[in-house]
Amino acid sequence: MKAENNSNKAVILAGGQGKRMKAEIPKPLFRVLGEPMLEWVISACEDAGISDICVVKGYKEELIEEYLGGRYTTALQAERLGTGHAVMQAVPFLEEGLEDAPDGNTLVLCGDAPFIDPVTIKESLILHRQNGNAVTVITAELDDPTGYGRVIRSGGGSISAIVEHKDATDEQRAVREVNSGAYWFRTADLIQLLGRLTNDNVQHEYYLTDTVAGAIAEGKNAGAYKSANPQIIRGANSRRDLLELNEYARMEVIGKHLDNGVEFACTDGIIIERSVEIGQGSEILPGTILRRGTSVGKNCIIGPYSVADGCVIGDNVEINTSQVFDSVIENGAVIGPYVHIRPESRIRSGARIGDFVEIKNSEIGDETMISHLVYVGDSDVGRKVNIGAGTVTVNFDGIAKSRCTIGDYSFIGSNTNLIAPVRLGKGVYTAAGVTVTRDLPSYALAIDRGELKVRQGYTLKKMDEKKMDDKTKKEITKRKKDE
Ligand code: UD1
Numbered sequence: 001m002k003a004e005n006n007s008n009k010a011v012i013l014a015g016g017q018g019k020r021m022k023a024e025i026p027k028p029l030f031r032v033l034g035e036p037m038l039e040w041v042i043s044a045c046e047d048a049g050i051s052d053i054c055v056v057k058g059y060k061e062e063l064i065e066e067y068l069g070g071r072y073t074t075a076l077q078a079e080r081l082g083t084g085h086a087v088m089q090a091v092p093f094l095e096e097g098l099e100d101a102p103d104g105n106t107l108v109l110c111g112d113a114p115f116i117d118p119v120t121i122k123e124s125l126i127l128h129r130q131n132g133n134a135v136t137v138i139t140a141e142l143d144d145p146t147g148y149g150r151v152i153r154s155g156g157g158s159i160s161a162i163v164e165h166k167d168a169t170d171e172q173r174a175v176r177e178v179n180s181g182a183y184w185f186r187t188a189d190l191i192q193l194l195g196r197l198t199n200d201n202v203q204h205e206y207y208l209t210d211t212v213a214g215a216i217a218e219g220k221n222a223g224a225y226k227s228a229n230p231q232i233i234r235g236a237n238s239r240r241d242l243l244e245l246n247e248y249a250r251m252e253v254i255g256k257h258l259d260n261g262v263e264f265a266c267t268d269g270i271i272i273e274r275s276v277e278i279g280q281g282s283e284i285l286p287g288t289i290l291r292r293g294t295s296v297g298k299n300c301i302i303g304p305y306s307v308a309d310g311c312v313i314g315d316n317v318e319i320n321t322s323q324v325f326d327s328v329i330e331n332g333a334v335i336g337p338y339v340h341i342r343p344e345s346r347i348r349s350g351a352r353i354g355d356f357v358e359i360k361n362s363e364i365g366d367e368t369m370i371s372h373l374v375y376v377g378d379s380d381v382g383r384k385v386n387i388g389a390g391t392v393t394v395n396f397d398g399i400a401k402s403r404c405t406i407g408d409y410s411f412i413g414s415n416t417n418l419i420a421p422v423r424l425g426k427g428v429y430t431a432a433g434v435t436v437t438r439d440l441p442s443y444a445l446a447i448d449r450g451e452l453k454v455r456q457g458y459t460l461k462k463m464d465e466k467k468m469d470d471k472t473k474k475e476i477t478k479r480k481k482d483e
Pocket residue numbers: 013014015016017027028056058077079080081082083084085086110111112113147148149150162164178179180181206207208209233235
C-alpha cells in the first residue's frame with residue numbers, strides 16, 4: 001500500500017496570466033484569505049497524501065519560482081498553447097520513477113481553483129483504481145455551467161467525452177455536469193495520450209480534456225467522479241470572482257470557529273485565515289484580521305479593529321484596536337486601545353499595555369503596566385514594573401541598536417529617556433524627565449534636576465513687547481484675575 005501511495009504524483013497547472021485580473025502576476029498567485037490559490041491546491045494535495053508535485057509555470061514564471069522557494073518541482077511552459085500542452089511540459093517529471101511504479105497515478109489540477117478538497121481527491125482515486133481507468137475526470141453539477149467543459153455521457157451513463165463550451169452544440173450546452181479541471185490519470189496512459197493530442201478546435205489549443213475521447217478510442221477505460229462539493233469548480237477569472245471566493249472562504253472559516261464555540265456577534269470586516277486557531281469562549285469583534293497561523297486561547301476578546309499576524313495568544317487576553325505581529329501574548333494580558341506590538345516581543349501574563357504604546361523585540365514581565373504613550377524597543381522589562389507616559393528606550397544611536405534592561409518592581413517616571421545600552425537593577429526609580437545614560441543599581445533613584453527658575457509677571461511684560469491690542473490684553477488679564 002505504501003509503495004502505491006508513493007507513486008501518486010500531482011501536476012498543477014499554473015501557467016496562465018488571468019488577463020481580466022489586470023495585474024502582472026500569474027493568476028494562481030492571487031490570494032484567497034491571505035494565501036495564493038496555488039497554495040490552497042498544494043495543501044489539498046498534501047492533505048490527501050500527495051507530495052510529489054510538479055507545478056507548470058508560464059506567465060511570469062519567476063514569480064511562481066520565487067513563491068515556491070524550491071519546495072516542489074517545476075516545469076516551464078514557454079507559450080500558452082492549452083491545458084494539454086501545459087501537461088506535456090511535465091512529461092519528464094511523469095517519467096521519473098515510472099519503471100518502478102508502472103501503475104502509478106497522476107492527479108492533474110488547476111492552480112486557480114482553490115477549493116479542491118482532499119476528500120474529493122482521495123475518493124476519486126479509489127474509483128479511478130477500482131475501475132482500472134486510464135483517466136477519471138472529477139466533475140460537479142452546476143446550476144449555471146456557462147463557460148465550463150461539459151461532461152458528455154453515453155447511453156449507459158459512462159463518460160464519452162468532454163466538450164468545451166465554445167465547441168459545444170446547444171444540446172451539449174444544456175448539460176449541467178461540468179469538468180472541474182481536475183483528473184486522475186494512470187501516469188503511463190497520460191504520457192501516451194498526451195502524445196496524440198491535436199489543436200483541432202475553436203481555440204486552436206491542445207485540450208487536456210481530449211484525453212477522455214482519446215482513451216476511449218484506444219479501448220481504455222475513462223470515468224467520471226462526481227463530487228458532492230460544487231465549490232471545487234470555482235475559480236477566479238476576474239477580481240469580482242476573487243472577491244466572491246474570498247467571501248465564501250471567509251464565511252466557511254468563521255463557520256468552523258462558530259462550531260467550535262467562538263463568539264461572533266457580527267462578522268463585518270472579520271478576516272480569519274484558515275491557519276488560525278481560536279479557543280472556546282473567545283469573542284472576535286468586527287474589523288479584526290487574524291493571520292498566518294495565529295493561535296488565540298480561550299475566553300479572549302479580540303477586536304474591534306485589531307490585527308494579529310503570526311502570534312501566539314494565551315487565554316483571557318484582550319486586544320482592543322491594536323496590531324500585534326510575530327509575538328507572544330501570555331494569559332490575561334490586556335492590550336490596547338491603539339497599541340503596536342512589533343515582531344519578537346513577549347508580553348507576559350497580566351501585563352497591561354495601554355494606548356499609543358509601541359513595543360518592539362522586547363520582553364515585558366508579568367503584570368507590568370505600560371499604560372500610555374511609550375516606546376519600548378530592544379528591551380527586557382521585568383515584572384510589576386510601571387512605565388510612565390512619554391518614556392522612550394533610546395535603542396538606536398544612528399549606527400547600532402542596543403538593549404535596555406529594567407529590573408522587577410522598577411518605577412520609571414514619565415518622560416524618562418533610557419539611553420541604550422543601559423541596565424537598571426531591581427526596584428529602581430527614575431524621576432520624571434530624567435535621561436539615564438549609565439547603569440543604575442537596584443533600589444536607586446535617578447534624578448537630574450536643574451534649579452527651577454520662576455519669573456514673576458513675565459507674560460505681562462511680553463504682552464507690551466508684542467504691542468498686543470487692548471482687547472486681547474484685557475481678556476488675558478481678566479482670566480488671570482479669575483484664577
Ligand atoms: C478548463 C477545461 C474545462 C474545465 C475548466 C474548469 C480544458 C481544455 N478545459 O477550461 O473543461 O471545465 O478548465 O475550470 O482543459 N493553463 C496553463 N497553460 C495553458 C492553459 C492553461 O498553464 O496553456 C492553466 C491555467 O493557468 C489554469 C488551468 O490551466 O490554471 C486551466 O486553464 P483555463 O484556461 O482556465 O481553462 P479553461 O478554459 O477554463
